[in-house]
Amino acid sequence: MKDDQSLGADAQSVDPDVKSADGDDLPVALLKGNRLELKDRYIALDVADSKELALKIYVRLTAKMIRFKNVSFQHCVFDSCYLNKCVFDSCDFTGSRFVACNLHQSSFSGCNFEYVTFERCHIDDDILESEAPSRENLKMRFARSLRMNFQQVGDARAVNRAIRLELEATSVYLKKSWSSSETYFSKKYPGWKRLPQFLKWIEFKILDAVWGNGESTFKLLRAIVVTHVVIAIYSTVAFADPWDIRSYLSNLASAPGVFFGIENPYAYPVWISGLVSACRLLSFAFLTAILVKRFGRR
Structure with missing residues (x-):
């Protein structure tokens, strides 16, 4: 698979007005993706050390009391899936999306949830503490996505828990954005751009001291x-x-x-x-x- 730079170079080298030769009358710049859509499938056996489940669109996938160990689900879409009492051990969900899924009583241990989004999913709120990404910017987005998800399903206690994690991650991120010498922050906020971040951090800390930022x-x-x-x-x-x-x-x-x-x-x-x-x-x-x-x- 080509990296982003080579793909970008190829995209710039083609004429978007040229039509593709596969009969679908689309510009050559629009290439077909490599995701496979799977509908109404059932997982009957435990899965371990597999990358074959990545880059899939799962619609109404069903699994109950199945153990997934060291399985890659990178850039997958789980739509209306039922994954009840399953165990996910050291699985990679990078860039995945869960929509209207039932993950009740499923447990996650050592999984990667970077850039993952949740919508209208039933999932236990202990995932907030155990599986949140380590980097503050990703942890903040992870908690925000789960907060909105819990609001959609009406889980008020989980909403409060997600908000606390989001505020904690936001506080650390704002402080690092003007004070940290890490490469990520140095490149994103160089020189004078750190001053607005410092003012945002001051505002955040004042509001936190006055009323906990509304919480x-x-x-x-x-x-x-x-x-x-x-x-x-x-x-x-x-x-x-x-x-x-x-x-x-x-x-x-x-x-x-x-x-x-x-x-x-x-x-x-x-x-x-x-x-x-x-x-x-x-x-x-x-x-x-x-x-x-x-x-x-x-």
């Missing part, structure tokens, strides 16, 4: 508590005795009234009152967004 009620409540503490410290320093611990406690007790706009024990400047109001409105908006997202997945 953590605890972090949002923590941010609200920190806001109350800041209000108490400012009130004590600006209007009371900063050397008296009782002033801090008293102002901390009155901070909820200030935060929710119920009372103002001191004559706060307009910009301080406006900042507190903005924090209050943002907190309500973030909390509403989290609740809508959580209940919307069910």
